[in-house]
Amino acid sequence: MIAGLAFPNVDPVAFSIGPFAVRWYALAYIAAFIFANWYMKKLVTTPKLWRGRKPTLTTEQVDDLFFWTMLGVILGGRLGYVIFYEPARFLAQPVDILKTWDGGMSFHGGFLGVVVACLLWGWRRGVGLDRLLDLGAASVPVGLGFGRLANFINGELFGRVTDVPWGMVFPGETLARHPSQLYEMVLEGIVLFIAVTIAVWRHGALARAGRASGIFATGYALSRIAVETVREPDAFLGTFGGFLTMGMILSLPLLAVGLWLLWRSGRAA
Numbered sequence: 001m002i003a004g005l006a007f008p009n010v011d012p013v014a015f016s017i018g019p020f021a022v023r024w025y026a027l028a029y030i031a032a033f034i035f036a037n038w039y040m041k042k043l044v045t046t047p048k049l050w051r052g053r054k055p056t057l058t059t060e061q062v063d064d065l066f067f068w069t070m071l072g073v074i075l076g077g078r079l080g081y082v083i084f085y086e087p088a089r090f091l092a093q094p095v096d097i098l099k100t101w102d103g104g105m106s107f108h109g110g111f112l113g114v115v116v117a118c119l120l121w122g123w124r125r126g127v128g129l130d131r132l133l134d135l136g137a138a139s140v141p142v143g144l145g146f147g148r149l150a151n152f153i154n155g156e157l158f159g160r161v162t163d164v165p166w167g168m169v170f171p172g173e174t175l176a177r178h179p180s181q182l183y184e185m186v187l188e189g190i191v192l193f194i195a196v197t198i199a200v201w202r203h204g205a206l207a208r209a210g211r212a213s214g215i216f217a218t219g220y221a222l223s224r225i226a227v228e229t230v231r232e233p234d235a236f237l238g239t240f241g242g243f244l245t246m247g248m249i250l251s252l253p254l255l256a257v258g259l260w261l262l263w264r265s266g267r268a269a
Contacts, residue, residue, distance in 0.1 A: 004176025032143025051207035072117030080109010137216030145189020152181035187223035217258030
């Protein structure tokens with residue numbers, strides 16, 4: 001077993017103002033929201049992307065929807081973690097649900113939160129869910145990349161013990177482990193953003209309801225399942241059947257939905 005690379009030991013706190021500490025993780029969320037809002041407006045104001053169809057939203061509606069989706073991400077992400085990962089702990093100490101500064105957000109819960117927010121918002125305005133999710137799918141990967149980089153800075157959600165040359169010794173560890181946060185940053189952030197961007201800007205994915213969101217859901221699910229094979233399972237959950245992790249289990253329905261959206265968008269083309 002090789003010694004492994006030393007963790008860069010970046011301070012998780014970006015800066016402090018008096019007793020108030022601003023962490024890189026919080027800044028990752030802020031940057032993700034700012035980019036998503038700007039990029040969605042860019043998409044709806046670029047006529048060529050819609051291939052002669054009317055854009056799904058106006059820029060004013062993007063701002064309105066954005067508030068709903070932010071709530072969906074935050075509430076869904078937290079409740080998803082509570083329900084999917086540590087229900088017994090939070091049932092015994094429900095006040096801990098509010099302690100988001102202690103960590104504990106679920107992508108799959110956040111995704112479901114966004115779906116519910118878009119359903120409610122779109123139902124009141126007569127806009128289809130798949131159209132709304134397509135806009136989000138085009139912009140969300142950048143935020144996912146920021147989030148995984150923040151996980152790396154925090155030294156959390158690291159991978160299993162390994163002897164690969166790029167294995168890293170994280171704080172509190174003595175053995176080299178896969179920097180699985182960086183794997184996810186590349187796959188869920190960079191690669192997925194490039195894939196959806198090509199589909200949107202070169203192949204008119206926004207003109208086919210469900211195409212962009214289908215690519216996103218399928219790509220994310222496959223990326224997450226792949227990385228889960230080298231990511232250290234949560235100590236309080238372990239694996240199911242000696243192999244499946246909770247991340248894999250939650251990604252399988254997402255994969256099915258993504259493939260269905262791609263199939264449906266192809267039939268409607």
